[in-house]
Amino acid sequence: MAGIADPDEDLVRRVGRGDPAAVQAMVARKLPRLLSLASRMLGDAAEAEDVAQEAMLKAWRQAPRWTFGKARFDTWLHRVALNLCYDRLRRRREVVTDAVPDRADEGAAPDRGLLAADVGARVDRALQALPERQREAVVLCHYQELGNIEAAGLMGISVEALESLLSRGRRALRQALADIRPGAEGAG
Amino acid sequence: MTPERFAAILDAYGADPRRWPDAEREAARAMASARADALAEADALDAWLDHAPRPVPSEALRQRVIAAVGAVGRRGRLWWDRLTVTVGVGWAAAACAGVVAGVGLTRQLAAEATADAVLYQASLGLDEGLIG
Numbered sequence: 330m331a332g333i334a335d336p337d338e339d340l341v342r343r344v345g346r347g348d349p350a351a352v353q354a355m356v357a358r359k360l361p362r363l364l365s366l367a368s369r370m371l372g373d374a375a376e377a378e379d380v381a382q383e384a385m386l387k388a389w390r391q392a393p394r395w396t397f398g399k400a401r402f403d404t405w406l407h408r409v410a411l412n413l414c415y416d417r418l419r420r421r422r423e424v425v426t427d428a429v430p431d432r433a434d435e436g437a438a439p440d441r442g443l444l445a446a447d448v449g450a451r452v453d454r455a456l457q458a459l460p461e462r463q464r465e466a467v468v469l470c471h472y473q474e475l476g477n478i479e480a481a482g483l484m485g486i487s488v489e490a491l492e493s494l495l496s497r498g499r500r501a502l503r504q505a506l507a508d509i510r511p512g513a514e515g516a517g
Numbered sequence: 518m519t520p521e522r523f524a525a526i527l528d529a530y531g532a533d534p535r536r537w538p539d540a541e542r543e544a545a546r547a548m549a550s551a552r553a554d555a556l557a558e559a560d561a562l563d564a565w566l567d568h569a570p571r572p573v574p575s576e577a578l579r580q581r582v583i584a585a586v587g588a589v590g591r592r593g594r595l596w597w598d599r600l601t602v603t604v605g606v607g608w609a610a611a612a613c614a615g616v617v618a619g620v621g622l623t624r625q626l627a628a629e630a631t632a633d634a635v636l637y638q639a640s641l642g643l644d645e646g647l648i649g
Contacts, residue, residue, distance in 0.1 A: 356582055360574045368572040377572065382582050389586045445568060452569040470529075470536060471566055477530070477538050488538075495529035499562060506565050 332398020341402050345393035352389065359403070360385060362473065363410050369468045370414040372457040380417065384410040407473065408483055411465065418461060448509060455505035463498035466491055518544040523552055532560035 340358065343351030363384050367377035387409050395402060456464060462484070469480040481491040518541060526545050530536040537545050549556055
């Protein structure tokens with residue numbers, strides 16, 4: 330059947346047949362991607378692990394009845410994980426009604442060198458400070474390395490709308506990180 | 518490709534051509550050398566973004582996921598086994614009921630046949646006695 334080629338097809342078929350080695354391979358291939366996605370969307374390691382685990386279970390249940398050619402399994406899996414992330418973000422909003430902390434980055438003293446880990450933490454905080462849809466666009470395209478058509482489809486928006494979210498997100502990140510001098514990491 | 522479109526691609530996707538739209542990648546590559554400043558600016562932001570922590574699943578998480586998948590699998594198999602047993606027991610019960618009913622019916626028919634034969638024999642004897 331002519332359709333969307335799926336690099337995971339063989340693996341998904343084997344998982345669907347209950348092949349234990351394929352389950353291991355699926356975990357090795359997808360768990361890091363799911364954990365990365367959930368960590369960057371949620372900014373919380375424990376919640377990200379829960380989301381990654383739940384998404385993996387859904388993948389296992391879906392594999393036997395997956396229809397190839399309509400969508401890539403990885404794209405579907407991203408959608409599942411994103412839905413789980415948004416459920417948790419929604420719950421957070423319900424719990425913390427007002428008094429949402431202003432997540433503006435406190436920055437660093439310009440004359441102080443930063444360790445690479447400090448830079449990483451700054452970038453992570455800046456990412457978490459983005460509006461959710463901008464963060465989702467940046468995470469999908471930059472960190473998850475999805476193509477623009479795939480990412481836009483996942484988000485249910487046009488490619489033009491995706492580009493707008495990406496541009497605004499990257500601009501905000503550039504401003505948030507503007508005080509970090511190139512090469513500053515490792516100097517502290 | 519216009520310079521404006523090239524700038525828009527850098528703004529949205531950054532400096533790495535692998536992230537650029539498939540249909541525009543080659544045209545954008547051709548323009549890149551003439552727009553080195555814009556490319557360098559986008560590249561600097563990409564480099565910062567790549568400093569973000571890269572989460573790696575712990576062995577504990579990996580084992581937890583595999584165990585959870587296994588547990589779901591066992592529950593699925595248990596459900597199937599139970600279904601199989603239930604259906605099997607049902608069929609066995611139906612078969613037993615059939616056998617019991619069949620045996621009962623056979624016995625009843627046999628008894629009725631015996632009774633008929635006795636009555637027939639008796640009637641013959643009666644007839645013979647009457648004749649004799």
